[in-house]
Amino acid sequence: MYVQTKKELLDYIEQCTMDFQTEALHRYSANYISREKNISRNLVSQYLNELVKEGILIKINSRPVYFMHRKSLERLYDVKVTKSLFYSIDELMEMLLRSDYCQKDFGKAIGNQLSLSYSVEQCKAAVRYPPFGLPILIVGSTGTGKSYFARLTYEYAVNNKLIDAASNFYVINCSEFKNDSDKLGRLVFGENQDGEERKGMLEMADGSILFFDEVHNLAPDFQERLFIYMDNGRFQRIGEKDRWRASSARLIFATTKKPEEALLKTLLRRIPFVTQMPDLEERSLNEKEELIIFFLKKEAKRIGREVYFSRQVLNILLNYVYKENVGELENVIRMSCAAAYLNSTDDVKLQIMSYHLPATLLSDIKASVEVEDGKEPLIYLADFQRDVSMDRMTSLFDDLLNTFLKYAENEISFEKFLEAGMEHIYAYYDYIVFERCYSDVKVKAIIKVLSSVFEEITDKYAVVIPANCGFVLSRSIYTITQFYASLELWEKRRLEDLNHCLEWLHSKLPQETAVAAEVSSAIKGNLDLQLNQISEIFLILNIKAYNRKLELNDTLGIIISHGYSTAGSIADTCNQLLHFNIFNAIDMPLDTKVSEIALKLKKYILGHAGYRNILLLVDMGSLEEIGKELEDIPNIKIGIINHISTQLVLEVGSRILQRQPMDKYLEEVCKEVHSSCKIISTERKIPTILFTSELGNEAAERIMKLFQHGFSEKRHINLVLYDYYELLKNQEIAQVFSKYHIVCVVGTLDPGFKDVPFISLDDLVTNKGTAYLEKIFVPYLTKKEIDFLEEKIVENFSLQNVVESLTILNADTLLSFVVNAVKRLQALLKCDLNNKTIIGLYVHICCLVERLVTKAVIEARPGEKEFIRKEKQFVSYVNSAFREIQQHYKIQLPDGEIVFLYEYISHNEE
Numbered sequence: 001m002y003v004q005t006k007k008e009l010l011d012y013i014e015q016c017t018m019d020f021q022t023e024a025l026h027r028y029s030a031n032y033i034s035r036e037k038n039i040s041r042n043l044v045s046q047y048l049n050e051l052v053k054e055g056i057l058i059k060i061n062s063r064p065v066y067f068m069h070r071k072s073l074e075r076l077y078d079v080k081v082t083k084s085l086f087y088s089i090d091e092l093m094e095m096l097l098r099s100d101y102c103q104k105d106f107g108k109a110i111g112n113q114l115s116l117s118y119s120v121e122q123c124k125a126a127v128r129y130p131p132f133g134l135p136i137l138i139v140g141s142t143g144t145g146k147s148y149f150a151r152l153t154y155e156y157a158v159n160n161k162l163i164d165a166a167s168n169f170y171v172i173n174c175s176e177f178k179n180d181s182d183k184l185g186r187l188v189f190g191e192n193q194d195g196e197e198r199k200g201m202l203e204m205a206d207g208s209i210l211f212f213d214e215v216h217n218l219a220p221d222f223q224e225r226l227f228i229y230m231d232n233g234r235f236q237r238i239g240e241k242d243r244w245r246a247s248s249a250r251l252i253f254a255t256t257k258k259p260e261e262a263l264l265k266t267l268l269r270r271i272p273f274v275t276q277m278p279d280l281e282e283r284s285l286n287e288k289e290e291l292i293i294f295f296l297k298k299e300a301k302r303i304g305r306e307v308y309f310s311r312q313v314l315n316i317l318l319n320y321v322y323k324e325n326v327g328e329l330e331n332v333i334r335m336s337c338a339a340a341y342l343n344s345t346d347d348v349k350l351q352i353m354s355y356h357l358p359a360t361l362l363s364d365i366k367a368s369v370e371v372e373d374g375k376e377p378l379i380y381l382a383d384f385q386r387d388v389s390m391d392r393m394t395s396l397f398d399d400l401l402n403t404f405l406k407y408a409e410n411e412i413s414f415e416k417f418l419e420a421g422m423e424h425i426y427a428y429y430d431y432i433v434f435e436r437c438y439s440d441v442k443v444k445a446i447i448k449v450l451s452s453v454f455e456e457i458t459d460k461y462a463v464v465i466p467a468n469c470g471f472v473l474s475r476s477i478y479t480i481t482q483f484y485a486s487l488e489l490w491e492k493r494r495l496e497d498l499n500h501c502l503e504w505l506h507s508k509l510p511q512e513t514a515v516a517a518e519v520s521s522a523i524k525g526n527l528d529l530q531l532n533q534i535s536e537i538f539l540i541l542n543i544k545a546y547n548r549k550l551e552l553n554d555t556l557g558i559i560i561s562h563g564y565s566t567a568g569s570i571a572d573t574c575n576q577l578l579h580f581n582i583f584n585a586i587d588m589p590l591d592t593k594v595s596e597i598a599l600k601l602k603k604y605i606l607g608h609a610g611y612r613n614i615l616l617l618v619d620m621g622s623l624e625e626i627g628k629e630l631e632d633i634p635n636i637k638i639g640i641i642n643h644i645s646t647q648l649v650l651e652v653g654s655r656i657l658q659r660q661p662m663d664k665y666l667e668e669v670c671k672e673v674h675s676s677c678k679i680i681s682t683e684r685k686i687p688t689i690l691f692t693s694e695l696g697n698e699a700a701e702r703i704m705k706l707f708q709h710g711f712s713e714k715r716h717i718n719l720v721l722y723d724y725y726e727l728l729k730n731q732e733i734a735q736v737f738s739k740y741h742i743v744c745v746v747g748t749l750d751p752g753f754k755d756v757p758f759i760s761l762d763d764l765v766t767n768k769g770t771a772y773l774e775k776i777f778v779p780y781l782t783k784k785e786i787d788f789l790e791e792k793i794v795e796n797f798s799l800q801n802v803v804e805s806l807t808i809l810n811a812d813t814l815l816s817f818v819v820n821a822v823k824r825l826q827a828l829l830k831c832d833l834n835n836k837t838i839i840g841l842y843v844h845i846c847c848l849v850e851r852l853v854t855k856a857v858i859e860a861r862p863g864e865k866e867f868i869r870k871e872k873q874f875v876s877y878v879n880s881a882f883r884e885i886q887q888h889y890k891i892q893l894p895d896g897e898i899v900f901l902y903e904y905i906s907h908n909e910e
């Protein structure tokens, strides 16, 4: 039931659309409606978008966005509005006014824009060809709509004035003349023999269309006679020797056989257009649903009743495989309506339930039809909203790409993009899993292939691809194949954005890309299905999302439970509710030994290196023993919690997301639910060098990069970047030390940790730093490694190199200005600064100039104003020494920086 406000908005839009005027489009914008109805703009927009998703409104994505009532437009223009999203009002108007969309000739055929679009184009081209059109052969299994198409071609020719309105559509069913070719000859060409003189159908159809159905029954001599007519438009009546007659009848042929089996090569050569009608099973579910509704409406009209049907009926009709295609579907619906009609005592309503369907359908229900008759209210045919799946899908895809564009334009961060992107993906998954009903057989086949693909890839790359991913991905792949043609159109329109997005993802998430590529090629190999670009984007984001959360919170949660799929389903439910993939699952058959599980677990944990905490959630006391078997995995903390339930897992999950320490939440949660837990710590903190700089993280990172050259790929020492000012906060220091074993700090200013050595940048530049390298690194590196580090530091930490790596400005020019400024300052101050101070000043000033040039924010120093007032002499020296630099780079030294120089120089002796 709609809330009142939503209903009010819907009524308003319906009213406005009934009086649709392109000159007054403003009435359809959310802003205008919000003012008119005195409802907040946000709420209006939310409800209108919901109504679009429900298929009741259409949306024009122009600026501003407009919303209109679908049914009112359909009534007004007598057309079927087949989509919910338009990119401009012109696109909508073109659709409303273009004859193709109107329900005339081909416009009536379900699928004319999709699975039948090529056939429509061919029939049109054939009949339009001047002067009298070209013959066309329509090929297809029985009931695919060949005769229907032949007739629509005729209607199209009349509607487009290619043939006269008074013309006719003549049909000859060749199977009736299978054994009497002469009779057919006389019927078609006429006769003039034995005193009988009669016009044939070719003559009668002059200016009309002559349709030969089931042409594979035509005898060769008849075919020969016919192709003479096809060559020059002339023929002879049977029995006439000297007289040639002319006709401009256009010919259409149809057959259920292959063309080369149906007709002589010589005749076939004269038919330039051969079109293939698809089997019903090859067409999309959406089209199948449209056909069902179309035929139900046809019957409702015929019997003059209001038709209602159950969801079960629709599902069975959708899932049944009709060997005789559309024709059989139409028959089935007619028979079902007839059965319901016979049972019915109501003069107004007709209710179709599953037991009204023909027995063949009921006995052949392979599909898992989840909803039973009577469990849901019946669907009223006249209110049935056609499934706007395609629009729903593309609008979700659009949302995803638009969010990406926001990221590309720096409006949101990468994390935010991933988060929002996943929201769109979850919405899409909800839709395909909960709202669509699929033929189980096909989807199951895809799931089967995917699960083996995933298993292999999970092992190979040590990534997490949870059980439900295969489930939704298989449905997604199936959906995409169902909507292939329309998706192609959408992809074409957004090709540039798709490419842009993929390029970004490839460069930002190379590992996820590699895994996705592997999945994609396995799908291609196994299912012969090429994933399209949007699916690739989905896959990369999925892999990232499922693996990202684990990285973020440092905790790998593993549920181990007895039974066939208990652990899996608890993990899936909790991950979905938490919107994060925290938990993985190991299901263990009842007869599995703890040691077997431990082995599996160990392999799994080692494959997911990088987690500091492993949380095992088990269902039986005996499993607590598992922890012991894992004690030899270094540097992890293993928490084990017993007697789990979904609620307990959820509670733990939300605390993990709040980044609470494991010891704390385990203790609290266990107390609450009277469960037991224990923690085994195998932690050996990794030795770490901390890089930090009061000049900012960027400077620290550049120093770290220079340092990195001194280590081989497989170093046993961590290099970690840390914000200087955060480091000074007490709590942060505590965290840093609890997390890392800090070997030394490297940076531009000593943060002053008592027990940790500090290597300053100027020490490194003046090569002093290398003197204590050995002292610091002996416990962690071999002699050879220390020598290598020293060599690389000498090589990389030349002043030129440091300045080059610290700034984007031309290092030569900048350095020469800075050297001069520092020299002049020393002269003015009449002091000799020591080497260390000079290098420190060089580095600091170079970075400062860059920050001023790039207009980075420089924080004020406390008491700076007072200093400037008091130390006038020093300020004037600095300004004089730095005049050239300020003029050249058009910058002004901030007061706080003058204070810094003063303090830095004051510490010269130290």
Ligand SMILES: Nc1ncnc2c1ncn2[C@@H]1O[C@H](COP(=O)(O)OP(=O)(O)OP(=O)(O)O)[C@@H](O)[C@H]1O
Residues within 6 Å of the ligand: 108, 109, 110, 111, 116, 140, 141, 142, 143, 144, 145, 146, 147, 148, 149, 256, 294, 326, 327, 330
């Ligand atoms: N695209 C369509 N939209 C709506 N109705 C259709 C469509 N295709 C076929 N039909 C209907 O399905 C029924 C079967 O179609 P039709 O008789 O043209 O099939 P056919 O291929 O000629 O079959 P056969 O080979 O048995 O002669 C017809 O009633 C036709 O109106």
